[in-house]
Amino acid sequence: MSTTLIGALERELAERRESGRWRVRRTLASPQGPRAIVDGAPVVAFASNDYLGLANDPAVIDAAREGASRWGAGAGAAHLVCGHQEPHAELERALAEFVAPCAGARALLFSSGYLANLAIVTALVGRGDAVFADRLNHACLNDGALLARADLVRYPHLDAEALAQRLAASRAPRKLIATDAVFSMDGDIAPLARLLELAEAHDAWLVADDAHGFGVRGEGRGSVAAAGLASERIVVMGTLGKAAGVAGAFVAAHPAVIETIVQGARAYVYTTAAPAMLACALAVSLAAIRDGHERRARLAARIAQFRAGAQALRWDLLPSSTPIQPLVVGGDAEAVALSRALLARGVFVPAIRPPTVPEGSARLRISLSAAHEAADVDLLLAALREAEGRAA
Ligand SMILES: Cc1ncc(COP(=O)(O)O)c(C=O)c1O
Structure with a gap:
């Protein structure tokens, strides 16, 4: 009996894996922050919602x-x-x-x-x-x-x-x-x-x-x-x-x-x-x-810096004034490939796919923090440009 129950789950899981909707948890060997260790590798991370840099304060x-x-x-x-x-x-x-x-x-x-x-x-x-x-x-x-x-x-x-x-x-x-x-x-x-x-x-x-x-x-x-x-x-x-x-x-x-x-x-x-x-x-x-005016001012500066640099990219930068800066790629596989290409360059940005977002609008969800330095955002933009060059 339980073999049948487990068998049904395993078939559903295999179908999910084949459909490109497989979700994986990446393991951090560090606190949250712009510099994290993700799956054993040091990265600059644009993934968490720690917008003011308080998680590791x-x-x-x-x-x-x-x-x-x-x-x-x-x-x-x-x-x-x-x-x-x-x-x-x-x-x-x-x-x-x-x-x-x-x-x-x-x-x-x-x-x-x-x-x-x-x-x-x-x-x-x-x-x-x-x-x-x-x-x-x-x-x-x-x-x-x-x-x-x-x-x-x-x-x-x-x-x-x-x-x-x-x-x-x-x-x-x-x-x-x-x-x-x-x-x-x-x-x-x-x-x-x-x-x-x-x-x-x-x-x-x-x-x-x-x-x-x-x-x-x-x-x-x-x-x-x-x-x-x-x-x-x-x-x-x-x-x-x-x-x-x-x-x-x-x-x-x-x-x-x-x-x-x-x-x-x-x-x-x-x-x-x-x-x-x-x-x-x-x-x-x-x-x-x-008392977080300075943190919020730093965050606003990073948002402005990112938006100024990302407008010219081939992907669709959604109109957002908040720390959540989505770059819509479209296909699930393309979004995952872009996220992996960035990771290979030491930049961690998660790909978000349906059903979390509507079909056909898979994206990179870039989240910015007051803890990011201007150089971190420069690195992200350079990695995106490089990935764009390869994808073209
Ligand atoms: C808009 C929104 N509401 C609610 C939640 C749930 O909050 P929590 O993670 O504390 O359960 C989240 C994120 O997790 C969210 O993005």
Whole structure:
């Protein structure tokens, strides 16, 4: 029996391998940073979401170490049992004050952004309700709608007018607009102000997944602050494993939203709290984000430098002002070949293929960091030009 079960899996895996969609994990023998050891070889890496260079920051590491000494290695239980320790509570207060999507907002910690999105969507909508989602949203927002058993209504990327039509046509009792604030594979930005107008006109929630905007945009406060918005119907999800350099995520919203999640969202209730030592590290990283003007200025300079040099390349550089700079190659095999050619030159940039991105739009997802030097970006551009010459 089990031979048949395993045999079926092996056949499916072989088909995947043959289709060119095989995924591999590269192993790093180094911390995150521009200079990494990937599969045993030293590279300059443009792959992680450590946009501010905090993942390997000595002060953040020290705070984690001291946090472990003071609070132990593990949280031991879910927040509602006994896993909620003082560093968690303090970090929630600091995040609420910093992100402040509405007056008197509260914040709630999660151990991942994936769980946070599941919790938000299932807390706010259910069977018969509708989630309106940008077609390029991150998978976990869609998974939240599936888990909530709400109707998932997708609209074309960034197309607020198409969204308006779908909202007007909907009879769902509760409506929720869900969008990446910065799109994870494209680097472009949702029209949050227009989406909020629509949310107001149709009495809908607006969930802004700011996984890639928190720490970077709006003086670090994120994309809602960058757009100058505040509303009781806005729910912000920010991740803490990307620009913040550590791990986990938070939801910031009106206290009634937060309390609804605490009281009943299964993705909050039934999971162990992240270790308090991470909250200690995050307190230091949050301070670095708050005072992070120099880091953000360095990052902006690297983005401008890369875009100026990459415009002339044969591949399609998508319009992005964020650290996510996608170079669309098209075919899966071509994207993988380009990524390998760069790796052979000591430059690590991952190839992203469907289903993570739409068919025919396989790409290099170049991510820039404040920790990159100008010389690193020069090296990347030179390697791309050389690979272009060979491919021509
Ligand atoms: C837009 C977006 N939302 C949510 C997530 C999930 O966050 P986490 O990695 O903390 O689970 C990610 C990336 O992982 C993301 O890119």
